[in-house]
Amino acid sequence: MTDTTRGDVRLSGISKKYGSFQAVHPLDLTIPEGSFFALLGASGCGKTTTLRMIAGLEDPTTGTVRLGDQDVTALPPYKRPVNTVFQSYALFPHLDITENIAFGLRRRGIKSVKKQVDDMLELVQLGDHARKKPHQLSGGQQQRVAVARALINHPKVLLLDEPLGALDLKLRRQMQLELKRIQTEVGITFVHVTHDQEEAMTMADQVAVMNAGRVEQLGSPAELYENPQTTFVANFLGTSNLITAEVADSSGDSLVVKAGDAKLSLPAARTSAETRTGGKVLLGIRPEKISLVHADEAGTIAAGRNRITGRIAQSSFIGVSTQYVIDTPVCDAFEVYVQNIERDGRLTPGTEVVLHWNPEHSFGLDAAQD
Numbered sequence: 001m002t003d004t005t006r007g008d009v010r011l012s013g014i015s016k017k018y019g020s021f022q023a024v025h026p027l028d029l030t031i032p033e034g035s036f037f038a039l040l041g042a043s044g045c046g047k048t049t050t051l052r053m054i055a056g057l058e059d060p061t062t063g064t065v066r067l068g069d070q071d072v073t074a075l076p077p078y079k080r081p082v083n084t085v086f087q088s089y090a091l092f093p094h095l096d097i098t099e100n101i102a103f104g105l106r107r108r109g110i111k112s113v114k115k116q117v118d119d120m121l122e123l124v125q126l127g128d129h130a131r132k133k134p135h136q137l138s139g140g141q142q143q144r145v146a147v148a149r150a151l152i153n154h155p156k157v158l159l160l161d162e163p164l165g166a167l168d169l170k171l172r173r174q175m176q177l178e179l180k181r182i183q184t185e186v187g188i189t190f191v192h193v194t195h196d197q198e199e200a201m202t203m204a205d206q207v208a209v210m211n212a213g214r215v216e217q218l219g220s221p222a223e224l225y226e227n228p229q230t231t232f233v234a235n236f237l238g239t240s241n242l243i244t245a246e247v248a249d250s251s252g253d254s255l256v257v258k259a260g261d262a263k264l265s266l267p268a269a270r271t272s273a274e275t276r277t278g279g280k281v282l283l284g285i286r287p288e289k290i291s292l293v294h295a296d297e298a299g300t301i302a303a304g305r306n307r308i309t310g311r312i313a314q315s316s317f318i319g320v321s322t323q324y325v326i327d328t329p330v331c332d333a334f335e336v337y338v339q340n341i342e343r344d345g346r347l348t349p350g351t352e353v354v355l356h357w358n359p360e361h362s363f364g365l366d367a368a369q370d
């Protein structure tokens, strides 16, 4: 295997066309060495194709792939310092776990594999299962064998293509933490493809949100969640209430916008839209950032908070929080989550309420987007 000095991945102008269909538009992406990086998007957005171009399993139509100092665009997969873990595990059913993990070393003619295999078994916490066959393990354990089998080759970059897709939700959550622990321990670059926003947010340091063959936004999970730049990202990563508003004053650090009778403000720095006075903007606010009071208690709301009136349409108790859907004059079906509310204290449908929130938690989007 070819070695490189670093494990960062740099894609420059990389694209993929199948016939006349542009699966991936030219994109530039730098994945820092040692990071846990997620390619996140809905089915068909081009994330697997992008991963396969890094692996060498797909030839790019244009552009270059660099791993560390090396341009690997023309190298076949086996000459690249990467390994891929697939959703299907692809373990050898007739070999036990030890031999599955040792496979890559044996193929390269390495005879004394015991120490390395033992280290890997310890890393993925399967020491007690060394002599079992794959069918004697759970799905999560099999996936850990697949990870160990890939890591034993000391790749600079581990590529993971929906590795947890076949697991049920509970196991999936356990494995997310497990993969994150393994990545932290081995310290190499992980590039993880998933359509599950919670999974990307839980594990990744950086996430590239893809849509229709393009990267819509790149950032840490917190940046993407708190400051989405497009309606696609705002809606793909959780629920967003979006209010169409008109810019009334754009002269300060905060924009003042009008929506119906309400005057609201939002930080100019968190607005990725045209902010001319008189222009249209979408004001976004996450459901859990909103507080609710009965309309009779509106006087208790602190000054400086954004506020709008509404009427409870639906209320659902979902354990840790209560989820309300609220009809307001400015946004249909406003969603609000209130934590730890007493069952008896819940507001019932039909109740007139005031919704209020810290303007700093709002973000602004281009109203002309889809």
Ligand code: ATP
Pocket (backbone or CB within 6 Å): 018, 021, 023, 041, 042, 043, 044, 045, 046, 047, 048, 049, 050, 195
């Ligand atoms: P999924 O999560 O469903 O795998 P994805 O985001 O990983 O989706 P890709 O597998 O990268 O998407 O596919 C991107 C687009 O390219 C899809 O519309 C797919 O149908 C198309 N595509 C992928 N491989 C080929 C191929 N070999 N020939 C033609 N079209 C392809």
